[in-house]
Amino acid sequence: MEYRQISDDYSVSGQIQPEDIAAIKDAGFKSVICNRPNDEQPGQPSAESVQAATEAAGLGFRYIPVISGQITTDNVEDQAAALDELEGPVFAYCRSGARCTNLYGLIQQQRG
Numbered sequence: 001m002e003y004r005q006i007s008d009d010y011s012v013s014g015q016i017q018p019e020d021i022a023a024i025k026d027a028g029f030k031s032v033i034c035n036r037p038n039d040e041q042p043g044q045p046s047a048e049s050v051q052a053a054t055e056a057a058g059l060g061f062r063y064i065p066v067i068s069g070q071i072t073t074d075n076v077e078d079q080a081a082a083l084d085e086l087e088g089p090v091f092a093y094c095r096s097g098a099r100c101t102n103l104y105g106l107i108q109q110q111r112g
Contacts, residue, residue, distance in 0.1 A: 003027075004097060009088035012100035016093050017045055018053035024091050031060035031086035033079070035094040035103065037067060060086045066099045071106065079103040080110070 001020050003013035015036065016024070024032065032054045034047040047063045054061040062082040066075045083090060092100035 003091065004101070006101060006104050010083070010090050010092065010104055012097040012104075013091070013093045014096045015044055016050065018049050021050070021053040021057050021059070025057045025059060027091075029059065029089050029091040031062070031088065031090045033062045033064060033082055033086070033090060033092040033100070035064055035066045035075075035079070035092055035099045037065035040068070040095065062086060066094065066103065068095065068099065071099065071102060076103060076106045076110065080107045083107065 001013060001016060001023060003011045005011045011029070021032070032050065034050060036044070036047070038044075038046050038048075047065070051061045051063065064075060064078045064082060066072075092103075094100050
């Protein structure tokens with residue numbers, strides 16, 4: 001599993017599996033955000049299955065589904081609230097990591 005560090009407290013990746021949570025925790029992450037809608041692609045693990053593994057490992061979790069290419073103001077606000085509320089560092093994922101990265105950039109623009 002590869003991920004990209006965007007800031008000291010925020011990294012992104014493509015789709016993860018529930019069994020990846022142990023490595024995410026071992027890497028020092030305290031929370032996980034899923035930005036990928038369920039059933040976007042056949043065979044992807046559900047957000048609920050990743051959430052169960054995340055919570056079983058003692059990490060925080062937030063599900064903020066974002067439709068590819070259609071980031072909304074609500075998505076940005078929900079992601080910003082999650083970053084304020086969740087313990088960091090935060091590991092966010094979607095299909096490729098692009099939505100997670102774009103959300104973070106939009107939050108930074110809003111906060112100036």
